[in-house]
Amino acid sequence: MSIFGVGLHLIVAVFFAIHVVRSGQQLFWLFVLFSFPLLGSVVYFFAIWLPASRLQHGARKAVSVAARALDPTRELREASAAFDYTPTAQNRMRLAAALLEDGRPDEAARHYEACLQGPFAADLDIRLNAAKAWLAARRPGDAVVHLETIRSTDAQFRAEAVALSLARAYADAGEPLEAQAEYENAATRFGSFTAFAEYAIWAAGSGDSGLAARLRSDAERSMQRWDKHTRELNRPLIRRLNAAFE
Numbered sequence: 001m002s003i004f005g006v007g008l009h010l011i012v013a014v015f016f017a018i019h020v021v022r023s024g025q026q027l028f029w030l031f032v033l034f035s036f037p038l039l040g041s042v043v044y045f046f047a048i049w050l051p052a053s054r055l056q057h058g059a060r061k062a063v064s065v066a067a068r069a070l071d072p073t074r075e076l077r078e079a080s081a082a083f084d085y086t087p088t089a090q091n092r093m094r095l096a097a098a099l100l101e102d103g104r105p106d107e108a109a110r111h112y113e114a115c116l117q118g119p120f121a122a123d124l125d126i127r128l129n130a131a132k133a134w135l136a137a138r139r140p141g142d143a144v145v146h147l148e149t150i151r152s153t154d155a156q157f158r159a160e161a162v163a164l165s166l167a168r169a170y171a172d173a174g175e176p177l178e179a180q181a182e183y184e185n186a187a188t189r190f191g192s193f194t195a196f197a198e199y200a201i202w203a204a205g206s207g208d209s210g211l212a213a214r215l216r217s218d219a220e221r222s223m224q225r226w227d228k229h230t231r232e233l234n235r236p237l238i239r240r241l242n243a244a245f246e
Contacts, residue, residue: 012041019048076102089115093126096133105136124150124157131165140172160190164198171202187215193222193234197241204244216245 013033020029029048032040079098083091096111112130120126131146147166150157167182183199200215219241223231231238 016041016044020044073102089118089120093129096129100129100133100136105133109133109137109139109142122153124154128158128161128165131169135165135169135172138172140169143169144173160186160192160195163189164195167198167202176206187218191218191222193219194237196222197237201240201244212245216241 017030017033020027020033029040029044033044034040076095076098079091079095083095092111092115096108096115099105099111100108109130112126112133115126116123116130127146127150131143131150134140134142134146143165147162147169150162151166163182163186167179167186170176170179170182179202183195183202186195187199196215196219200212200219203209203212203215223234223238226234
């Protein structure tokens with residue numbers, strides 16, 4: 001029985017040692033794991049493996065969802081209070097994100113625009129968030145300006161997100177040819193479920209049933225390789241895709 005116990009401890013230590021190497025952790029963890037097979041594995045589990053695991057992410061997500069359900073305006077109140085107390089760019093960005101989540105995209109966009117006037121003027125993440133806020137506010141022209149600026153500055157920056165956002169902006173602006181070109185670019189270049197699904201939703205709404213059906217098939221084919229976690233993350237888009245064909 002003791003031999004079995006030692007062997008099990010070593011197997012667990014080897015499992016975590018593989019995680020050390022693959023995840024790029026500091027190599028002193030290998031010494032800890034093999035010098036103290038049981039204790040080292042327990043420490044590594046709680047210090048490194050669990051915080052990075054899907055279980056931990058799932059728990060955090062569940063807690064976050066529950067907190068929003070119980071007090072949906074808490075983050076907005078706290079972000080607003082933080083900005084009022086210390087109006088830094090970081091607090092302004094937090095407030096903008098909270099406003100966008102609360103369904104107030106016009107206010108969110110104005111805060112993002114203010115951030116782009118200072119030392120963060122070249123920050124492409126802020127510019128992309130500003131574009132998303134303007135899209136939600138139904139001002140696609142303002143979104144296009146930001147998205148084209150991002151692409152001209154760094155064509156590789158969040159390329160799929162930029163292409164799909166541009167496609168939506170062109171569609172909302174009543175420019176179907178430009179919208180389709182961006183959707184086609186995203187689907188061809190990235191071949192992701194998101195690209196196929198968004199393109200299919202647009203095609204279905206545009207009355208191109210043949211193209212929409214082909215793209216839906218491509219999207220569903222990519223879903224076959226998913227695990228439960230990936231499916232859950234993409235559930236809102238799956239609902240939108242299914243609704244487009246009802």
